[in-house]
Amino acid sequence: MRGTVCSTVLRINSMSESEPDLLTQLGGTEGLRRVVDEMYVRVLADKDLNHFFADVEMDKLVRMQTEFMASITSGDIEYTGADLTRVHKGRGITRQHFSQFVGHFTSALQSHGVTPHAIDQVLGKLAMYSDKITGNANVDG
Numbered sequence: 001m002r003g004t005v006c007s008t009v010l011r012i013n014s015m016s017e018s019e020p021d022l023l024t025q026l027g028g029t030e031g032l033r034r035v036v037d038e039m040y041v042r043v044l045a046d047k048d049l050n051h052f053f054a055d056v057e058m059d060k061l062v063r064m065q066t067e068f069m070a071s072i073t074s075g076d077i078e079y080t081g082a083d084l085t086r087v088h089k090g091r092g093i094t095r096q097h098f099s100q101f102v103g104h105f106t107s108a109l110q111s112h113g114v115t116p117h118a119i120d121q122v123l124g125k126l127a128m129y130s131d132k133i134t135g136n137a138n139v140d141g
């Protein structure tokens with residue numbers, strides 16, 4: 001019994017040692033900013049999406065988006081921007097827009113050499129925000 005508990009603890013420890021946190025796997029804050037930059041280049045070239053960003057200050061958006069994604073992929077970073085439900089509300093963003101947007105993020109991650117495993121993990125986290133972005137969040141919690 002004691003042996004089992006011990007080996008479980010050892011296994012958990014060695015797992016956390018062998019796998020760096022998700023933000024590190026995405027290239028750290030600097031690497032992530034480059035990915036986010038490229039994502040918006042792709043988004044602005046997409047005629048289904050670019051009109052949403054016509055009057056947006058893109059430098060600030062890249063900064064806030066990088067901070068948000070860093071905050072959900074690392075325990076050490078705090079997101080200081082606007083509430084996601086409020087900032088996307090009333091813009092007419094559908095699930096289709098959301099999924100195209102995430103597709104551009106995926107392509108940007110791939111072109112920066114992020115592993116499929118890390119990509120899966122970050123996409124899983126982003127999927128949890130779909131209702132907030134598309135305005136389908138009518139129940140809290």
Ligand code: HEM
Pocket residue numbers: 049052053056057060061064065068080081082083084087088093097098101102126129133
């Ligand atoms: C994974 C999905 C998404 C995440 C995590 C996300 C996150 C964010 C963040 C962090 C900001 C900045 C808030 C601030 O300035 O404090 C923002 C702004 C914005 N987002 Fe998103 N977003 C997502 C998807 C989308 C989609 C699909 C669209 C439209 C097609 C969109 C349109 C916008 C626009 C137009 C702004 C700028 C608002 C402004 O500064 O006036 N977002 N988003």
